[in-house]
Amino acid sequence: MTTPDLSAVIENGMCIGCGACAAADPSLTLELDPERLLYRPSHASNAAAAAVCPAVQVDFHGLEEQVFPGQQSTPYGVVDTVMLAQSTDYDRNVKASSGGLIKELLLELLARDDVDGAICLDHVEGLRFEPRLVRDPDEIDMLPGSIYHAVPLDKALQLLREHDGRFVLVAIPCQLEGIYSYIYTHEPLLVSKIHTTIGLLCGWLYSHHALRAICRFKGVDFDQIEEISFRGGGPVGSLQIRTPDGLAKVSRRIDFSYQVAFDRSFNSPRCHLCINHSNFLADIVVGDAWLPSTVKTRTGISLLICRNPDTTELVRRMRKDGRLRTTDVTVDDIKESQKRQVVFGDFAYAYAEYRMEQGLHTPQMVGPNRSAAQLTGRRTVEEFHKDLVRKLELQGQRRYRYLWVRKATVEFPKLAKRYLNWFFVRILRVKSLLGVRKEVSREQVSIFR
Numbered sequence: 001m002t003t004p005d006l007s008a009v010i011e012n013g014m015c016i017g018c019g020a021c022a023a024a025d026p027s028l029t030l031e032l033d034p035e036r037l038l039y040r041p042s043h044a045s046n047a048a049a050a051a052v053c054p055a056v057q058v059d060f061h062g063l064e065e066q067v068f069p070g071q072q073s074t075p076y077g078v079v080d081t082v083m084l085a086q087s088t089d090y091d092r093n094v095k096a097s098s099g100g101l102i103k104e105l106l107l108e109l110l111a112r113d114d115v116d117g118a119i120c121l122d123h124v125e126g127l128r129f130e131p132r133l134v135r136d137p138d139e140i141d142m143l144p145g146s147i148y149h150a151v152p153l154d155k156a157l158q159l160l161r162e163h164d165g166r167f168v169l170v171a172i173p174c175q176l177e178g179i180y181s182y183i184y185t186h187e188p189l190l191v192s193k194i195h196t197t198i199g200l201l202c203g204w205l206y207s208h209h210a211l212r213a214i215c216r217f218k219g220v221d222f223d224q225i226e227e228i229s230f231r232g233g234g235p236v237g238s239l240q241i242r243t244p245d246g247l248a249k250v251s252r253r254i255d256f257s258y259q260v261a262f263d264r265s266f267n268s269p270r271c272h273l274c275i276n277h278s279n280f281l282a283d284i285v286v287g288d289a290w291l292p293s294t295v296k297t298r299t300g301i302s303l304l305i306c307r308n309p310d311t312t313e314l315v316r317r318m319r320k321d322g323r324l325r326t327t328d329v330t331v332d333d334i335k336e337s338q339k340r341q342v343v344f345g346d347f348a349y350a351y352a353e354y355r356m357e358q359g360l361h362t363p364q365m366v367g368p369n370r371s372a373a374q375l376t377g378r379r380t381v382e383e384f385h386k387d388l389v390r391k392l393e394l395q396g397q398r399r400y401r402y403l404w405v406r407k408a409t410v411e412f413p414k415l416a417k418r419y420l421n422w423f424f425v426r427i428l429r430v431k432s433l434l435g436v437r438k439e440v441s442r443e444q445v446s447i448f449r
Contacts, residue, residue: 003050003057006041008361014055014270015040016205018178019154021049023161024186030152035396037208038150038268052185054177055270057364060280063180064368066191067281068308075344075372076305076331077280081312083304084289084333084440085319085326086448090299093449095232096145098288099302101324102170103140105198105284108318109168110137115195116165119156121147126225127208131156133163145231149206150268157182166195173202173279174270180281196311199279201287201303201338205268213261213400214239220248259415260407261400265391272388273352275345275367277338284311290337292429293440299449303329303337327444336437341376343369347384350375354385 009015015030017039022028028049029042041049050056061073068078087093087100096103109115117135123144124130129151134140153175160167160179171179176199183190215222224243230252231237239250239258250258264272279285285305294301304326306312318324335343349370355362394402407415424430431437 002047004047005044006050006053006056007044009050009053009055010040010044012269012361013038013040014268014361014363016054016174016178016268016270017150017152017154018054018175019152019157020052020054020178020182021045022154023157023182024052025049030154032150032208036392037212039152052178052181054174054181055363058177058181058276060276060365060367063177063184063281066184067180071308073368074331075369076334077278077368078307079305079331080308081306081315082329082331082334083306083315083326084291084294084301084329084444084448085304085315085324086299086301088322088325090449092141093299095141096300098231098286098300100300101286101302101304102198102200103143104318104323105286105314106134106140106168106170107137108314108323109196110135110140114166116167117163118168118170119159120168120170121151121153123227127151127211127228131159133159133167145229145237146200146203147228148203148230148262149208149211149228160190160193161187163193166193168196168198169194170198170200171282172200172205173276173281174205174274176279176281177276196284197282199282199285201279201285201305202274202277203287204264204271206262206266207268207395209395209398209400210261210266211241212398213266213395213403214250214257215241216400217257217261217404218248218250221245256408257404260404263391263403263407265388265403266395270363272384273348273355273363273365275348275365275369275373277342278305278334278369280367283307284314287338289333290426291333291440292426292432293442293445294448295426297445297448301448303334305334325447327440327447329440329444332437333440336431340374344372344374345369346374347376347381349373350378350381351384354378354381 013036021041025045030039031042033040071078087104092100106118117133119131121129122132129147212222227242229240236253241248286302289301289303319326341347352362432439
């Protein structure tokens with residue numbers, strides 16, 4: 001069934017800002033929705049724009065066959081190897097929080113004769129970040145770390161179209177979905193310009209309401225934000241917001257106000273339906289290794305998924321050259337690190353079914369993980385949707401303090417349970433004690449700092 005335009009995407013706040021629609025229809029621009037504080041297309045456009053929009057549909061089976069021809073897909077996507085890894089450069093590692101892998105990979109690839117640059121996110125001003133083309137290796141360490149708030153990503157496709165050469169592309173999962181959907185639908189020759197894609201294990205996309213909320217809780221002037229970073233300073237890291245009045249630091253793990261402002265309700269609505277947090281279309285995927293075996297390390301360690309032999313060879317060579325520390329693990333460590341309901345889409349598939357039954361706009365997405373999904377119960381999904389609708393109304397009214405009180409009262413048992421679960425699983429290693437899983441050995445982890 002052909003979707004006539006983007007009106008349902010706009011009405012339901014489903015845009016993730018990938019820019020595929022703007023490439024298909026040049027009359028479109030991405031603008032910040034003044035109520036939702038997420039990016040959206042400037043108008044409903046037409047069927048051509050809707051056909052490449054990840055908030056309308058994603059053909060994972062077809063795209064996997066195009067991106068990884070002849071390779072077998074699994075519930076974890078196409079997988080060649082899985083590793084734990086970190087940069088041997090201490091400063092680069094600590095600044096990145098999760099191992100410094102992306103910048104280390106970019107430096108290695110930019111040194112190659114067959115790579116003409118890297119397209120990755122850079123800071124413009126305030127909360128504005130956008131993709132830019134980097135050719136000079138000396139600029140890599142000046143690039144920002146992971147950015148979790150909504151930003152326009154349309155320039156990535158623009159840069160690919162405008163410049164000759166072959167480029168490394170760093171992207172979140174839904175961004176790659178849009179880019180590849182556009183390329184294989186409209187400009188298949190562009191694929192030859194992509195040398196390697198480095199994907200992130202997605203840490204969710206947040207509306208600017210999350211930042212408004214944390215600024216209000218901490219007495220920071222949101223309208224005066226000059227710089228922002230979400231990671232850095234070792235594992236987990238802190239949210240850092242700079243204004244003319246100084247630098248505010250907020251713990252991402254233990255600060256209660258952070259837990260309120262970065263509650264799931266502040267995510268893009270499409271995030272709740274995303275079944276691709278593992279970045280099925282990226283050549284190499286990098287993310288935090290949230291494992292019991294790594295919880296006590298002093299520096300960041302990344303979970304690394306190489307989806308083809310070329311990226312496996314790349315990482316092994318970097319280890320041989322002393323650029324990386326790595327140890328092989330298994331796909332089971334992907335599930336343990338990222339949680340099965342995220343890896344296999346247990347909640348997302350169930351929520352999609354519920355929304356379709358209610359006649360609500362729902363992106364059509366069936367990924368390679370569908371066969372492994374154990375759908376979340378109907379009651380849980382219904383309660384989530386009811387709470388989400390109410391919380392979005394409160395965010396639109398900027399009643400953040402009410403959400404703080406709600407988290408401290410009605411929702412506090414759930415929050416406490418989450419921390420207890422973290423303690424039993426990550427610290428006490430209860431799954432290992434009960435024989436449910438075998439942890440990465442101390443000998444393997446001992447190579448990391």
